[in-house]
Amino acid sequence: MEASLLKMVEAEGRGRSLVAAKPLKAGQVVLKDSPILLYSAFPVLPPQPFQAAQATSESNYCSYCFKFIQKLQSSPLPCPSCSASVFCSLHCQSLAFSSSHSPWLCQSLKRLRDVGSSPLLNRPVELQVQMRFLIAAYNLASVSPSNFQNLLSLQGEPSMFIDSPESKYNVLFLHSLVSALCPTETGVEISFSVELIAALLAKDKLNAFGLMEPFLPENERLVRAYGIYPRASFFNHDCLPNACRFDYVDAATADGNNTDIIVRLIHDIPERREICLSYFPVNLKYSERQRRLKEDYGFFCDCDRCRVEANWSDQEYDDGLDEDGLNDEEEEAAMDEDENEEMAADEGGDVAQEDNDFPHAYFFLNYMCNRENCWGTLAPLPPSGFTPSMVMECNVCGILRNSKELMDGNMVQQ
Ligand SMILES: C[S@@+](CC[C@H](N)C(=O)[O-])C[C@H]1O[C@@H](n2cnc3c(N)ncnc32)[C@H](O)[C@@H]1O
Numbered sequence: 001m002e003a004s005l006l007k008m009v010e011a012e013g014r015g016r017s018l019v020a021a022k023p024l025k026a027g028q029v030v031l032k033d034s035p036i037l038l039y040s041a042f043p044v045l046p047p048q049p050f051q052a053a054q055a056t057s058e059s060n061y062c063s064y065c066f067k068f069i070q071k072l073q074s075s076p077l078p079c080p081s082c083s084a085s086v087f088c089s090l091h092c093q094s095l096a097f098s099s100s101h102s103p104w105l106c107q108s109l110k111r112l113r114d115v116g117s118s119p120l121l122n123r124p125v126e127l128q129v130q131m132r133f134l135i136a137a138y139n140l141a142s143v144s145p146s147n148f149q150n151l152l153s154l155q156g157e158p159s160m161f162i163d164s165p166e167s168k169y170n171v172l173f174l175h176s177l178v179s180a181l182c183p184t185e186t187g188v189e190i191s192f193s194v195e196l197i198a199a200l201l202a203k204d205k206l207n208a209f210g211l212m213e214p215f216l217p218e219n220e221r222l223v224r225a226y227g228i229y230p231r232a233s234f235f236n237h238d239c240l241p242n243a244c245r246f247d248y249v250d251a252a253t254a255d256g257n258n259t260d261i262i263v264r265l266i267h268d269i270p271e272r273r274e275i276c277l278s279y280f281p282v283n284l285k286y287s288e289r290q291r292r293l294k295e296d297y298g299f300f301c302d303c304d305r306c307r308v309e310a311n312w313s314d315q316e317y318d319d320g321l322d323e324d325g326l327n328d329e330e331e332e333a334a335m336d337e338d339e340n341e342e343m344a345a346d347e348g349g350d351v352a353q354e355d356n357d358f359p360h361a362y363f364f365l366n367y368m369c370n371r372e373n374c375w376g377t378l379a380p381l382p383p384s385g386f387t388p389s390m391v392m393e394c395n396v397c398g399i400l401r402n403s404k405e406l407m408d409g410n411m412v413q414q
Pocket residue numbers: 013014015016017154155206207233234235236237238297298299300301302
């Protein structure tokens with residue numbers, strides 16, 4: 001955590017929360033976090049019958065850094081033992097062998113992938129991916145006990161997975177698989193009980209970030225890998241976030257940390273204001289947002305936007321919403337807000353948005369990407385010194401736009 005920028009506080013009804021330790025600027029990077037655990041989002045066993053011509057499969061990605069291998073110059077290096085895991089370079093391979101692809105994990109995956117005897121055969125994809133997470137977590141306990149403790153310190157209670165008979169059945173099944181794979185003589189001191197398996201699944205569900213495929217307007221954007229980012233996990237949700245996260249998995253990063261996530265501020269933030277991300281695209285309707293927050297994160301959202309939209313009927317939502325998701329009245333409100341902001345900025349003041357009936361209108365016009373089917377959030381590039389950047393970057397499609405020309409849809413570069 002950038003201790004000078006963020007402070008962790010306990011907030012009533014929201015648990016640990018991150019607040020600005022001082023006034024912060026639009027575009028400022030408030031956190032760069034590396035994963036303590038990464039695992040593939042692909043099922044352990046390929047779908048049956050396996051389509052060789054399938055556009056993407058596990059072997060398209062480096063099993064260590066999750067870069068798209070076909071984009072790279074060098075030919076991929078399969079793991080000599082399990083061969084289903086491939087690496088983009090000798091460097092990634094040797095790092096993986098001493099961490100995420102240890103001999104135990106490699107053997108476990110090999111057993112689970114054996115179509116003749118795998119207990120995961122014909123099991124749902126979600127269960128197979130949960131199994132991947134659990135063996136990665138067990139492996140973490142062995143190769144890095146301190147990072148495993150970090151994982152255990154994240155929010156997530158076993159009850160989330162053992163209170164309903166169906167999810168309890170899955171936990172018992174996954175527990176039996178993990179137990180069968182665990183060596184009797186193990187360096188892991190923690191017992192992987194049913195309760196721990198349920199707690200780990202809950203921690204994964206509440207805290208994992210998805211590393212996504214690049215955006216293509218005509219395709220649904222799939223998750224390539226999931227990661228546990230111990231510090232980024234402390235950001236709470238808001239349906240109108242003031243920060244958003246970026247990742248650059250396929251980029252050639254100088255430090256080799258291509259799986260890091262970077263959290264940047266969308267606009268200026270005063271000291272002590274909580275910094276929040278949105279846990280999903282901001283264009284979702286009130287009922288859909290509340291459903292996802294309840295089912296996936298176990299809470300009811302009472303943010304400014306939800307308080308306004310709670311009184312809307314579905315009809316009101318649909319009436320007259322145009323491409324940017326705003327109706328005429330809202331658009332006018334947002335335009336006024338825009339003018340207010342310019343005036344406030346000229347006067348060196350802040351924009352008061354609290355009393356706005358349409359807290360999202362200003363946000364949608366200024367910070368939501370208007371590229372077809374993108375629904376990403378725009379944040380300025382980092383300021384240079386005290387000078388704010390006029391270039392906004394979309395955290396989904398990556399497009400760069402000049403903030404003054406945003407409403408005309410002009411792009412700077414792709
Ligand atoms: C990724 S964690 C965020 C950090 C968490 N508050 C903690 O103490 O570790 C997600 C969990 O935080 C809580 N949370 C996040 N946003 C919230 C909000 N807007 N209102 C209430 N609880 C929230 C929920 O319990 C959610 O499952």
